[in-house]
Amino acid sequence: MSTDADSSISASECAQLLEFKNFLASFAAAASELTSGNELTRNGSGNCVTRSSNDTYKVTADEQRAEIVSTIWKQLSVKGCPNAFQMKLLHMAADKMEQDLRHAKECEVNVDLDETQYDLLKLQKFVSSQLDKFLLKLTDNAAMEKLQLYADDEALCRDPAECQCALKPWSPGHSAAAIKNKPRKMEDRHVCLERYGEMYQLEKHSDCRFFGVFDGHSGALSACYVTSQIPQLLAHQLQRPVPATGSGEHNVDFYRNAFETAFLQADERFAQKRITSGTTAVCALITGEQQLYIAWVGDSKALLVGKRTQLQLVKPHKPESPDERRRIEVSGGAVIHAQGQWRVNGILNVGRSIGDYSLEAVIAEPDFVDVQLSEAHDFLILGTDGLWDHVPESIIVDTIYECLAEATTQLDDIPKLLVDAAKDHDSQDNITVVLVLLKPRDQIGLG
Template structure:
């Protein structure tokens, strides 16, 4: 669809909009194409370093943010994106959606959420002329937004769309990746998420499409009233993933 030279490339993203669904829907339609355009700008495999992917993600996020302004979309969205190329995993994010990399010997939360009360984010916000206030039970930028970075929200100048980025070399020890919004992570312990996915994969009657639904139901049972999105990405064939 995106005519990338490497046909093994896989992309996954979770977008958690606020003030309605428009921002998440718009980012979903824009960001994959913008990222693909950046990736196609350099087709030399020898030059595809982690820095290349970092720059590609940053350009795509910032271009998507510019288009929000051009379209006069006043709301915004968090974003966590995963790009998998052969044995490399690249994660880029703004906001508080997360990505959990899971294997028998490793369970690694790859995302440090961009929350206004984090010292680094608070300093950046205040330097940009914004304030961090406690309102409606949470720390918020200018008393409004409870994340320090997002795509959109151009009325809040201290809220930026520059993503953070991590890269991980995948190996046979890695089984799956879970992407989710804060409506999942704030209510369901990571240990339960891991156990649920492993148990479901071991159940041959369980369809793969139904596994994220179990995670969403677990969040609802624990009184999550927020948007809840969960994506489970297998990093090897299902029959090769042994029960935990």
């Protein structure tokens, strides 16, 4: 950044605007070390969802917005963009990149279809590179004069001399941990979107939080796919008018149908790629009215916890359970004991999943529960079977309460301790844990 730009950073400015200017200055300095001419030689491609040219899929026009939004959001978080500026940057950059993508021939895949499709890995690299260029332009002196336009509404102080930015609204918070463990590949994925409603511009659901855990099998591509696509598909359903009947049950049906449609659309679209991969899914939506909605397929679980209440919200879709077995057999499938477990057609050890297009008896229709949250509820834990099959729920709950009560324990460290507990209890599988606080940490466990 130039000296003139540096001189514009004044101690009389709003603290959040100063933080953003410092972020841009640091970003520009780091980028200058990685450039050769005008081309970035490194632009964070290591933060993409995929890792190699073999771990990719074709992205259609219906899917591209979700992939663009997901990639930009990850990149803004990794780069350390201040919270007050992330949302407008996300929306502005996503709109611009959708336009730019029409001319990005390097991302296209030559297919015999009426519509253009894009390679996921190339698309992610393109978005990452374009985001870098977008941010670098903000370091120009002319752009610096307009940085306040990129802040959230009402985020900046009108009187910088009396800046109150330290008094920010409380956010409950979350943390997550995931490890490959013994398998050859990591096939779990997860997504944590504290500002889900704002991300997808849901006017009537702007304060929603969204969390999802996905346990992939036969490769990670299905889990990768739903991580970006389900939030977008669900948002599209939530943009529909909520029935104005005054009936609480009717509103529950609205959310149940929204989740079901999102899951089934994700399954249908992924099946069209003819990729042999599938994933379980457990997703949580928390509204500003403190209503919790959980939808799932497969055997990843969600535990709702309070000092006086503990509720496992998920009934796993195991092939041997009477209801699932009956449904599978009516669908023309068979439940066979193989490799130490009951499996659909002797292959898959869950009765429902997203993907697995070759197993017709395996469906993506989710089960669904809703819970009105109250002061009695402290936190929610989402996890794959690598956790739940090996660590008793009582140990999980006690560990979290003990850690939350210990001021020196960082929130980010708690899921890591649960992962370690699963390994100590001989878990061989991939392990993913997401901890979602439902109230301020210092209020958890009181009363």
